[in-house]
Amino acid sequence: MxxxxxxxxxxxxxxxxxxxxxxxxxxxxxxxxxxxxxxxxxxxxxxxxxxxxxxxxxxxxxxxxxxxxxxxxxxxxxxxxxxxxxxxxxxxxxxxxxxxxxxxxxxxxxxxxxxxxxxxxxxxxxxxxxxxxxxxxxxxxxxxxxxxxxxxxxxxxxxxxxxxxxxxxxxxxxxxxxxxxxxxxxxxxxxxxxxxxxxxxxxxxxxxxxxxxxxxxxxxxxxxxxxxxxxxxxxxxxxxxxxxxxxxxxxxxxxxxxxxxxxxxxxxxxxxxxxxxxxxxxxxxxxxxxxxxxxxxxxxxxxxxxxxxxxxxxxxxxxxxxxxxxxxxxxxxxxxxxxxxxxxxxxxxxxxxxxxxxxxxxxxxxxxxxxxxxxxxxxxxxxxxxxxxxxxxxxxxxxxxxAELLDVAATPGEITEAGLRNNISVGLQYLAAWLGGNGAVAIYNLMEDAATAEISRSQVWQWVHNDIRLADGRTVTGHLVNDLIEEELAAIADAAGESFDAAGFAQAAALFRQVALAEHYEEFLTLPAYDQLR
CATH class of the missing domain: 3.20.20.360 (Malate synthase, domain 3)
Known part of the structure; x- marks a missing residue:
């Protein structure tokens, strides 16, 4: 050229x-x-x-x-x-x-x-x-x-x-x-x-x-x-x-x-x-x-x-x-x-x-x-x-x-183990697809994109760093999140069967831990993720 x-x-x-x-x-x-x-x-x-x-x-x-x-x-x-x-x-x-x-x-x-x-x-x-x-x-x-x-x-x-x-x-x-x-x-x-x-x-x-x-x-x-x-x-x-x-x-x-x-x-x-x-x-x-x-x-x-x-x-x-x-x-x-x-x-x-x-x-x-x-x-x-x-x-x-634009505290709802698991599972599945070149991914009957993945990992980060309790009384900690990451990876692998990409999900899990659990909050997950794209 x-x-x-x-x-x-x-x-x-x-x-x-x-x-x-x-x-x-x-x-x-x-x-x-x-x-x-x-x-x-x-x-x-x-x-x-x-x-x-x-x-x-x-x-x-x-x-x-x-x-x-x-x-x-x-x-x-x-x-x-x-x-x-x-x-x-x-x-x-x-x-x-x-x-x-x-x-x-x-x-x-x-x-x-x-x-x-x-x-x-x-x-x-x-x-x-x-x-x-x-x-x-x-x-x-x-x-x-x-x-x-x-x-x-x-x-x-x-x-x-x-x-x-x-x-x-x-x-x-x-x-x-x-x-x-x-x-x-x-x-x-x-x-x-x-x-x-x-x-x-x-x-x-x-x-x-x-x-x-x-x-x-x-x-x-x-x-x-x-x-x-x-x-x-x-x-x-x-x-x-x-x-x-x-x-x-x-x-x-x-x-x-x-x-x-x-x-x-x-x-x-x-x-x-x-x-x-x-x-x-x-x-x-x-x-x-x-x-x-x-x-x-x-x-x-x-x-x-x-x-x-x-x-x-x-x-x-x-x-x-x-x-x-x-x-x-x-x-x-x-x-x-x-x-x-x-x-x-x-x-x-x-x-x-x-x-x-x-x-x-x-x-x-x-x-x-x-x-x-x-x-x-x-x-x-x-x-x-x-x-x-x-x-x-x-x-x-x-x-x-x-004040009305900032009235976040009035939002109804709770934080459950199921919600935490959903954030982790969606984050893992989306990042695995994104790193593979696909940015619009159907997960649990929803079209997930980078914005929804950002919510998922940011909520996990915020809950961990603010000692948020789940509806069952447990505190969201890095240790709990890591345990659930392993469990959700196993569930994804079981559902995928022979098509499960172990290497791709290992890469996704490492990236998810970086953007959801590190002490430093990454401004956008797509910045460290982009470094891993060819």
């Missing part, structure tokens, strides 16, 4: 990779990295300083220095872009070839093409996923599975709008160096898709659209806006063509929702209630604050918990006040082909959840499986009717205080 000066590709070059990693595309990436790497580093350092302050007892509150932004009644975000006017159902999933076809064909209005939490960042997944998106837009994508079943795209007017989620600001892409340093994974994922597909999308009447994950401050949104402006200048398309929806999936971001919209207003497509990462962020941010910030086991924490209710109500109110879409959270249930009773009970909960979101004013919501698309659509159809959204529902009745 021919490479621009200062650019090194350390990953293997497979068939057609030169289409993605062209000289022009690599020059584009290098420009973004050289221009924005220092600012990214400064923002990550600011995150670390803020966490140190919070660990020391500093309050989390609405920012006094941006009160004028919140009080100004006049500003609005850009009008919804083509393909993003009606978002009543959005399906999420990684960018492998089969999922690309199934998601686009699912009947959902939007497909979140995920390079982040539903994706294990193998080099082949990152570059191959870009190829799949290019091929989908060119309608030259097909797939045949091991049973001979063939998959192909439906007519263009029946396909979902593609919205790409790049990896977060904290992650590197170690297989591509610019001036000797790994490029930002955010810029890598965003840049390749934008460079190759922006014009492809415009030619089809849509545009280059993105979901932005893991933001913790409005200045991180400002950096994304500067990236967007530069990218559009380099490629020669009008400023404002890009649209981005921000996932409010960290509790610091919940305190600056309006400021995030303001920073991105010419490129904004709204906010999303990223519920699983939000729970992870609550645990992580306040992990040393004692029992007032200890949640019950994860599967009992619903969106009706007072602090979660405050968060979603504030999100809808904030978005609609500024003319932005509010998109609801994930329905992660995976229908069972073997157990109708499990399906009936779980689907009733999904329907109830989507009915609540539509009734609260959300403009759409997420599902993880095509079988859930009709349920979500029915509930939003019942509220929206022929309207594409409910941006006109301003929710002036909502008033949320900092």
């Amino acid at each position: 021919q490479l621009p000066e200062g650019v090194e590709v350390l990953g293997p070059i497979h068939e057609r990779y030169e289409e993605v990693l062209s000289v022009e595309a690599l020059e584009f990436l290098a420009d973004l990295q050289r221009r924005f790497a220092a600012d990214r580093g400064d923002l990550l350092a600011a995150r670390a300083r803020r966490q140190t302050e919070l660990d020391a007892g500093s309050p989390l509150e609405f920012l006094p220095e941006t009160e004028s932004v919140r009080q100004d009644p006049d500003w609005r975000v850009a009008e919804p872009a083509p393909g993003l006017v009606d978002r009543r159902v959005e399906i999420t999933g990684p960018t492998d070839r089969k999922m690309t076809i199934n998601a686009l064909n699912s009947g959902a209005k939007v497909w979140l093409a995920d390079f982040e939490d539903a994706n294990a960042p193998l080099w082949e997944n990152q570059v191959g996923g870009q190829l799949n998106l290019m091929d989908a837009l060119d309608r030259r994508i097909d797939f045949r599975d091991e049973k001979g079943k063939e998959y192909a795209l439906r007519p263009a007017d029946e396909l979902a709008t593609i919205v790409v989620r790049p990896r977060g600001w904290h992650l590197p892409e170690k297989h591509l160096l610019v001036d000797g340093e790994p490029i930002s994974a955010s810029l890598f994922d965003f840049g390749l898709y934008f460079f190759h597909c922006a014009r492809r999308q415009l030619d089809r009447g849509a545009g280059p659209y993105f979901y932005l994950p893991k933001l913790q401050h409005h200045l991180e949104a400002r950096l994304w806006n500067e990236v967007f402006v530069r990218a559009q200048e380099l490629v020669g398309i009008p400023r404002g063509t890009i649209r981005a929806t921000v996932l409010i999936e960290t509790i610091p971001a919940a305190f600056c929702m309006e400021e995030i919209l303001y920073e991105l207003r010419e490129h904004s497509a709204g906010l999303n209630a990223g519920r699983w990462d939000y729970l992870f962020s609550v645990i992580k941010t306040f992990r040393t604050r004692g029992r007032d910030f200890v949640l019950p086991e994860r599967n009992t924490v619903t969106m009706t918990a007072p602090f979660m209710r405050a968060y979603t109500e504030l999100l809808v109110s904030t978005c609609h006040r500024r003319g932005a879409h509010a998109i609801g959270g994930m329905a992660a249930f995976i229908p069972s082909r073997r157990d109708p009773a499990v399906n009936e009970q779980a689907l009733a909960k999904v329907r109830q959840d989507k009915r609540r979101e539509a009734g609260d004013g959300f403009d759409g919501s997420w599902v993880a499986h095509p079988d859930l698309v009709p349920i979500c659509r029915e509930e939003f159809d019942a509220v929206l009717g022929d309207r594409p959204n409910q941006l006109d529902r301003l929710r002036d009745d909502v008033s949320v205080s900092a």
